[in-house]
Amino acid sequence: MPTEPASRRYMRHQSIWLADDGWSVEVVDQARLPAEWVTRRLCSPGDVLSAMSGGSLQGPGLIAVAAAYALALAARRDPDMVPVMTAWHALAALDPRCPRLRGVLDRMREVLDVTPPADRSVRAYDEANAIAMEDLAANLAIGRHAMGLLRRIGAGGGGGLPQTVLLLSEPGWLSGVGWGTASAGLFLAQEQVDLRQATGGVLGEDVAPPHVVTIGPLAAWEMVEAGIPHSPCDMEGAADLIRRQVVERVLVAALRAVPRGDSLVPAGMGGLVRLARAGGIPVHVCLPAAAINWQGLTMAPVPGLDILPLSLIDGFVTDRGTCPPAVGALSERFPDHEPVHGTDTSAANDA
Template sequence: MELRTVWWEDDAVCLIDQRKLPHTMEVVRCTDLAAVAYAIRSMQVRGAPAIGCTAAYGMALVAQQSVALTPSALLTELVQAKATLDSQRPTAVNLAWATSRMLRRAEAVASEGVEAIKHALHAEAEAIFAEDLAMCHAIGEHGASLIPPRGHVLTHCNAGGLATAGYGTALAPIRTAFAQGRPVHVFVDETRPFLQGARLTAWELLQAGIPQTLITDNMAAFMMQRGQIDCVIVGADRIAANGDVANKIGTYGLAVLARYHNIPFYVAAPSSTIDLATASGADIPIEERDPAEVTHIAGVAIAPQGVRAAHPAFDVTPNELVTAIITERGIVRPPYLAALRQLESGR
């Protein structure tokens, strides 16, 4: 029921190349900062929690490879590494959250010397990974109770084990409910243009033996109209202080459809995805990716040469369309401005 998405092995950051799935399982070994940055930017690794874990290991890798003779010199290298990693994908808050935590840890032990920093950062990266895995299981326990008795759930993108330390956020309630012996059937949005649903979520559910039906993105409204969807569960890359949610492009449309059809729309995310410093979704930076990812699939052109294409990688769902937010510390309901602050103050 768990995947190993990213891990530390033999002084390298290892990860599954998610661009090759579902047809090829290929492990990438990142042996320097440039390789880790490329893995994040190119979407060899993707999903906000998994990116955070990868960045944490990347900071540890920089420390391990440093030849700095003084703590101050090493801290300078780590500040530069953080800037490099943070710039790769600006929407997912977990990335900067993880690198900031690593930098704070380095600063906390700097007085003990260079070797103390190196040891502390490796331990901190492992702690971030372990905490993420535990958070995903807790999200599953809290969220399973929200899945209606028939268990027909629509998902978008991939917020499963591949997007996290190994169990998932949006898929966690589904996995938990299935493990409890409850009826579950997942309708998997293909998620154009990168096809994370078709390539990754469908693959994960097959591995877990969970019943599923793959649909194209533009089938979702029809499935809702026919009464085939009981609830929608998606992940998140950033949740603003007012409860607005940034997630994979297409999420906002599903939320609008769910509201029209009176279907609960749930967001599952660890508390590290909540960004109280961002007041609303209007303040969340939206990553613009290469338009070639729209005009091509797996390197094959599907549009006329020379056509202009847009590729915002994320959209923002207004908080009033979100029925509840499922975190590792419980289920958060509106009004989100107060509820999210209360959740964070209880850390």
């Protein structure tokens, strides 16, 4: 469908929601940012697939949630499982080895399989809404767990001077229902400062987020929107800052991971992480449990993405807290997930 101007008040940190009619889906059109702010209304699974292929929907978390809503749209049009599964297969083909997308699609299918056709549409929307709220809550939790680290950074290092963080996340909150992963703590820190100023020091905190170096236009737009001091940069410029020791910490939004900790990031970011580690700059990877392929033992290469081995990571920030860079640490943090043992499922785990 063609894009249309936003008809509702802009809501910070929310990139997808049900429209006022209660069934169609509205999203922030990332393809039009940062030049202009518009939303796009999606009324069918085909609209969702078009938005994904056209760049209006970007980011593994957002794509997974949008896929859930696409199945709800399919069930609303025809509650029979044949057309619903037609949409399921089209969505699964986007990235069959992505744990977030496949996990959401399988969850929706299991729910709809046991729901009578007369109730299938309502049940599909209920489940899609639940998936969206879980994504939002997981990202917010990551931000809260990152606050301790960011408080120390924002307070200044060596002599109380402001510190600079390289944010390897493009985009941030736009890539999920809201908040983002590596960016969530930055937004929370800035909102605490805003709250303190608005209440005359009664509420909130006065430790501002550090200066942020961003990669790409959407990440820079998010920092401008939130009022966070930042410097937009490209890969080459970020590498130069790392070499000159201007950057003092790196926050990475992992696209996917396996239980041992090896993670996947966009192409080029792996080189920046290696450069940072060679210079003694700490690297922290942020990811929710949904981004971990619990059936994977090793990370297979994926075109257009870089692998970050565990040896390059100084720590993880998850929706259940922080983890050291040790084999088994993520599994211990999420004991309800049981990684496979004894067999390598690399053919299906390049998550």
